[in-house]
Amino acid sequence: MDTFISYFMTSVFVGxxxxxxxxxxxxxxxxxxxxxxxxxxxxxxxxxxxxxIAIPALIHKDxxxxxxxxxxxxxxxxxxxxxxxxLTNIEEIELVQRGKSYIEEIAKIFEARxxxxxxSSLTTSALLYYFNNKYLAIFAGILVLIILKYIMKGEKIxxxxxxxxxKIWFKNTLLYVDDVVIMNVGLKEARERILxxxxxxxxxxxDENASITLSNIGQxxxxxxxxxxxxxxxxxxDEPDFTPLARRNxxxxxxxxxxxxxIKNEKALLRAVKYAPVLESTxxxxxxxGAAYKKExxx
Amino acid sequence: xxxxxxxxxxAIVTHDREKVQSGFAPIFYSNNEEESEKLALFIAKITLGxxxxxxxxxxxxxxx
Numbered sequence: 143m144d145t146f147i148s149y150f151m152t153s154v155f156v157g158x159x160x161x162x163x164x165x166x167x168x169x170x171x172x173x174x175x176x177x178x179x180x181x182x183x184x185x186x187x188x189x190x191x192x193x194x195i196a197i198p199a200l201i202h203k204d205x206x207x208x209x210x211x212x213x214x215x216x217x218x219x220x221x222x223x224x225x226x227x228x229l230t231n232i233e234e235i236e237l238v239q240r241g242k243s244y245i246e247e248i249a250k251i252f253e254a255r256x257x258x259x260x261x262s263s264l265t266t267s268a269l270l271y272y273f274n275n276k277y278l279a280i281f282a283g284i285l286v287l288i289i290l291k292y293i294m295k296g297e298k299i300x301x302x303x304x305x306x307x308x309k310i311w312f313k314n315t316l317l318y319v320d321d322v323v324i325m326n327v328g329l330k331e332a333r334e335r336i337l338x339x340x341x342x343x344x345x346x347x348x349d350e351n352a353s354i355t356l357s358n359i360g361q362x363x364x365x366x367x368x369x370x371x372x373x374x375x376x377x378x379x380d381e382p383d384f385t386p387l388a389r390r391n392x393x394x395x396x397x398x399x400x401x402x403x404x405i406k407n408e409k410a411l412l413r414a415v416k417y418a419p420v421l422e423s424t425x426x427x428x429x430x431x432g433a434a435y436k437k438e439x440x441x
Numbered sequence: 442x443x444x445x446x447x448x449x450x451x452a453i454v455t456h457d458r459e460k461v462q463s464g465f466a467p468i469f470y471s472n473n474e475e476e477s478e479k480l481a482l483f484i485a486k487i488t489l490g491x492x493x494x495x496x497x498x499x500x501x502x503x504x505x
Contacts (some may be wrong), residue, residue: 155457316496328492330480382491382505 149270150194156283157190158183163287164255172248182252185221185415187358189214193263197271203229233256237377238370238386254294262286266346280427297309297425299345299365300416302352307408308342308398319398320392321342332341332383336400339376341408343369343415345397351427353395358424360387365418366399371412374404447504451490454481454500461499474498 165173165182171325175180192214199207226249233239240248266283270276299305308319312333317324319342327333343367347353368385377384388399403411454477456483461474469484471477481492481500490504 314496326493329478329485329495331482380486381490382485382490385505433448 144191146198149267150191150198152270152276152280153194153263153267153283154190156280157193158187158264160259160262160283160287161186161190161255164258164291170368171420173252185256185348186259187215189218189259190263192217192269193260196264197267203270211260214256218253218256222249225252227431236367237379238367238375239362239363240367241360242366243358243421243423244367246423247364247419250422258287258290258294261290276359282329288436296422297420298416299418302355302420303345303347303397304348305412305416306344306346307412308344309378310337310340310342310400312337317400319389319400320396322389322390322396322398324389324398324400329381329383336383336402339402339406340400341403341406341409341411342398342400345399345415347395347397347431351429352427354418354426354428356395356397356426357390358421358426360398361421361424362397363422365415366401368418369399369401369411369414370403373401373411375405376402376404445504449503451488451499451504452481452484454484454504455498457498458499467502492494 161183165179165186173179194208196208196211199205199210229240229245229248233245248419262283265286266279269279269282273279310316312327313325315328315333317333317336318359319328327336345356347356366388370386375384375386384402386401387398389395399415401411450464452467452469453461453464454469454471455461456469456471456473456477469480471480477498477500478492483492485492485502486504488502488504490502493501493503495501
């Protein structure tokens with residue numbers, strides 16, 4: 143019994159440490175500190191316990207206990223729903239919205255992190271029972287964590303596009319960035335303010351795949367939200383003229399985004415855009431398809 | 442329930458009575474271009490809309 147407790151505690155410990163390692167409170171302030179963090183740490187602890195209990199249950203021929211893992215999956219799907227609902231509720235009152243795709247992405251990541259916790263505590267407990275060596279088991283558990291975290295790491299915008307500053311100019315009332323019309327701005331003061339406070343960023347996709355990924359509206363909104371979270375925005379509720387907008391050059395796939403940052407630092411803005419995530423759900427690779435690139439038909 | 446009209450013209454402002462005569466959005470006539478711009482700005486602030494200029498003396502306020 144004592145061995146069981148000690149093995150169980152070790153596995154739970156590794157899993158929980160994993161959740162702490164995967165939990166980062168940064169400029170996005172999400173999960174929110176301190177309550178959101180406590181919530182996720184508790185879920186992590188429960189996940190780790192479920193992972194740790196599976197192997198001893200199998201050894202004791204208690205096959206019903208393994209169904210706990212199914213329960214865990216159900217529980218973590220609830221986390222996803224919870225995150226989605228939470229973010230959707232506050233979305234309405236965001237000055238610059240995240241967009242549905244980004245919300246889905248965040249919810250998905252939170253669910254996946256819990257599975258990582260389960261897998262690492264499962265690995266730890268399996269190795270503990272098999273080799274009876276604590277150090278080896280802890281090491282393997284942490285290794286699983288690091289590997290899975292590395293695999294989960296998504297691409298950034300800088301991996302799929304060259305990012306540079308674009309030129310903002312007006313042709314009468316039409317606002318242009320480089321050669322793309324962004325919108326019609328009716329008021330003279332608004333035009334002057336746009337010229338004064340606006341900074342345009344041009345994303346040049348590196349290939350066809352990137353071009354189609356960047357054309358996704360959810361992806362563009364996610365970039366805008368992420369950048370605004372870092373450099374701020376000069377806009378209020380009654381000034382829709384100063385909403386950051388993304389428009390696409392249909393000929394070469396370049397995406398132009400105009401920002402009105404409150405921290406007017408072009409380098410900071412470029413960095414924010416470069417480090418914005420490429421959303422999993424918006425990623426496309428037409429080059430993998432035979433249709434678009436006339437790959438030879440399989441014989 | 443909260444129902445909003447989006448991407449539709451909320452108001453039309455012009456000083457040229459020839460250009461706009463009827464429509465489903467209210468039309469505000471002004472005396473000159475400057476007054477049009479001022480009126481359009483006021484209406485936009487009130488309705489949280491955006492002013493667009495059709496470059497023929499007609500301003501429309503659109504809620505996006």
